Amino acid sequence: MQFRDLKKQYQVLKQDMDAALTDTAASAAFIMGKPVKELEAELAAYVGVKHCVSCANGTDALTLALKTWGIGKGDAVFVPDFTFFSSAEVVSLEGATPVFVDVDKDTFNLDAADLEEKIGETVAKGELTPKVIITVDLFGLPADYPRIRKIADTYRLLILEDGAQGFGGEISGKKACGFGDISTTSFFPAKPLGCYGDGGAVFTDNDEWAALLDSYRVHGKGQFKYDNVRIGMNSRLDTLQAAVLKIKLKAFREYEVADINRAAARYTEKLQGKVKTPVVPEGYYSSWAQYTIRLDSKEQRDALQAVLKEQGIPTMVYYPTPMHDQTAYKNLKVPVGSCPVAEQLCHTVLSLPIHPYISEEDIDSVCEGILTFIAKK
Template identity: 50%
Template sequence: MPDMIPFIDLKAQRARLKSEMDRMIDKVLDEGRYILGPEVSELEEKLSEFNGVGRALSCANGTDAILIPLMAWGVGPGDAVFVPSFTFAASAEVVVLAGATPVFVDVDPDTYNISVESLAAAIDATISGGELTPKAVIAVDLFGQPADYPRISELAKAHDLKLISDCAQGFGSTLNGRSALHWADVLTVSFYPAKPLGGYGDGGAVLCKDDALYAAMKSVRVHGEGADRYEYARIGLNSRLDTLQAAVLLSKLTIFAEEIQLRQKVADAYEAGFAQYVKKPKVISGAQSTWAQYTIEVEDRDGFRAQLSAAGVPTAVYYPIPLHLHEPYAGFPISPGGLPVTEEIAHRVVSLPMHPYLDGDQIGRIVAAVRSAT
């Protein structure tokens, strides 16, 4: 059996950055400021610069990054937050943790991002129902490409809703040359190791343009601190980013823009190699994806995955069961007409190896395996 190609190759990236990363980590160890050390503030500044708009606030993980603005806005019981069902649990989990109600929305059949039409129907139905107050929309930049923010933002503004860009997989993506924060109230990031910009442990960040919101979120991040460390202005979290993680991320950020372009080259090679054999990803017009995942659709997913595995090509499925079909989420409302696209694609999607360090031989093996299995 051939050697298995890495699905994500963090070792190759580590080898490239080893000297600089070791220097940064040693500096933190020598200074001994392991919580909110100077590297954390430096990372926040660099993230803002890279994003091109807004201020960045680091936190302990990508889940807290979404929860923090909800808490800062006071979203809670009796409020509705609209979120796609075809996503990772964190996108809806935070709504429940805040005490609010997630309303599940369908996705676009081509981009897999939130469907504006389904969102509009869900908002109207929630208003007509009269039991919940619409408060926010969480648009997920699934697999690394931005959602249709111009249309989503227009709809959110029409109903006075806050708009969160769940950019856990898509930090660094752009739409018409702009970050999602150009349209959204906040943009949230995950530094989970498998993400395009990943640390060596958990971490996250939330970016915003409003100074008052930034101050409230900063308070929420550290136990609801007020003007003094032991004055509490609100209920908060313990969600600080470790200084060692900030050092790792500062090193990785120096090559992040280049890695996005390397991922794009892999995506281009895949499209040229097997686009006519499978349903390939469709990127919204004017967008640059970070290609967190390269996700296709096939008819016989189990058979397809078995054949690729035999050829030494790993695959993964994101996400086999939509959130609204999991027991903890089954009782929450869904958009009128159901979520037919979400339920259909959950049986067909499969993701292929995607990282900046796939070489020509590996890409050739992957292309050949896909073509042979379809």
């Protein structure tokens, strides 16, 4: 059993995928070839925004957004405490300071009430200037944008949507990567829409920001690549990855998101009431980057993971350490207990195998292993 079966996906898409790879090799246009612009147009249309600027990876996508806004030393950027390291790492790389915010116990996404409290505390201290809220659409579910947008407007903050796991999710029909002032995603192979290496994209409706993003991703270029008007980056999406993503995006739109939702529904049907299953609020739609259950304790979680491993069932813990407790951020001296939900989740969450091509038999096997374990305990 595969945790996320990319081999099976390739077999299903093999004919079109092989043709796309061969066409790219034959063209020899390996950097910024025609498929890159075609993909950007398709992604922008899918999300429902004016501009999509592709780049080398999801971390660079976040960095490009912060550079476009001129975020730097003395600025505060609010980041969920329960997320992958890059969501905060990019803030520090620009010289700004991440302020960690607790998450909701049901959705695992940024807690709006704690966000407002942390903004107020930051303003009261007067040491940093609040500038940006980085939301994370964790495990495929968009964050609480209706509430977060109100807070952002109140304090005149920008929203940077980290949609690395959320691409394909929705709120009331509006697609993820369309909620931020600038939004980003990652095409890391295991993401809901993944390529065959690294890749990322940035989305915005702002014409000026889109032009800056395009400049920053190619060494701060001006009218042409040898006209360098600002200090930028080397962060372009390879033509080969764009060709792969064009094939995958078609499958993603046509059936993959629907199929992975059916898989998630089967998990929930069998596990609900036995363990804490994921919550999808009314009006929300998840792209299920992960299907993540909660156990009662770290000991129970670790024991279940070990039992499932013995049965050949792969699982993952996302994430074992809250952001504020990472070694790299010890210098911030975040008080113990400042993000209690994040700390608890790190000890109790377990992600199960899920992907658009998983069989009902595999889901049933995973559930049987979990239910047998729970019954014995």
